[in-house]
Amino acid sequence: MARIIIAVDGYSSCGKSTFARALAARYGYIFIDTGAMYRALTLYVINQGIVNSPSRIVEELDKIDISFKFNSQLGRSEIYLNGANVDSRIRSLEVSSHVSTVSAIPQVRDKLVALQQFMGRDKGVVMDGRDIGTVVFPQAELKIFMTADPKVRAMRRYNELQGREPFEEIERNIIERDHLDETRETSPLRRADDAVVLDNSNMTVEEQMEWAEQLMSGIRM
Template sequence: MSKKIIIAIDGFSSTGKSTIAKLLAKKYNYIYVDTGAMYRAVSLFAKQNNFVGKEFLHKDKLINNLDNITLSFQFNKELGFAEMFLNGQNVEKEIRTLEVSQLVSKVAAISEIRKKLVAEQQKMGENSGIVMDGRDIGTVVFPEAELKLFMTASADKRATRRYKELIDRGEKVKFEEILFNVEERDRIDSTREDSPLMKAVDAIEFDNSDMGIDEQFERICALVDRKILE
């Protein structure tokens, strides 16, 4: 039996981290954890309870209600991946909206929230055999991960991908609004005090501005295979 490793995938929004992570999990029969979905679910909870909006954030109220938030992933056989559940309700569709995207970086910057979710994420990876993507996986959650990847691409390319996703989903959005959201999330994620988005020293950087999913996947699988054999 080949050894199991931890694969940590960090990077900017809309760089295809989740897509690559899902493909790797399927190929190697690993557990896939979308940490971004966890922060999005907390952001949805905050929005539903009027703790956060585009122009406000009631940080203390949200922190005081953290014990009322239960997150879980439940595998959907038809889709082939796990969906996000918030307090027992499937919120996979709700957390992917632009409205939640505009709130998540503010919510994710709160230290108490990061502490709660990082602890849950570390517990999930106790037995290795896991692919996890997010903003601080290789630097904070699993600094000992055998393979660390850092995904990046130009803001314009990422906004174009995100715009197409939302249009295909039936949302009425403007490209300029998406581009602003991408750049603003980059700014907040990279400058927050607690666990800012940064490339781990030993991470391999992938700029996929002009790289397709198939090419990325082939290159990354070669890296995984090499690590498994070490």
């Protein structure tokens, strides 16, 4: 069967990565978490103390190398920033608070979109993010747009962080990120016209996979 590109877009903390990773494993595809790429870049500029200086960020872009390496013990890929594993450091509330602003810088998006397109050049990928079906791969054979109630999403992130951050602060951050993602000038978050909507507010991962498998069965691959 011909391999395709599966674009998974949607709001933050919808479980896009969990869903996309499971979908990739089910069909033997490569999973690419583009949100992690923007988070890694944001972590870099935070560490450099330039997170509030777009011009400095642009000047630093050529010094930033982002890649994925497969961890056989975990059975999944982890993200590396300039050769260092930062997989466990990019989900902090500090990174979450700045990632939408950093991601809105056109040169940042240009750099990472080009890298994402290179990664998916041979197809057989499940790529999740905010603009995969609209900007990165508008020609993707399958586009899924994920959403969920903000309170549900905040609880998921709260559990992911094991209660290390206040629930109210996480919920506020999610709502702010939604607004920033939807209103930024460059590649705003929006559903592609041909995307299928998945509201997983009340769905388990298993139920989402059953939904996806029914969808995939109708696609000629």
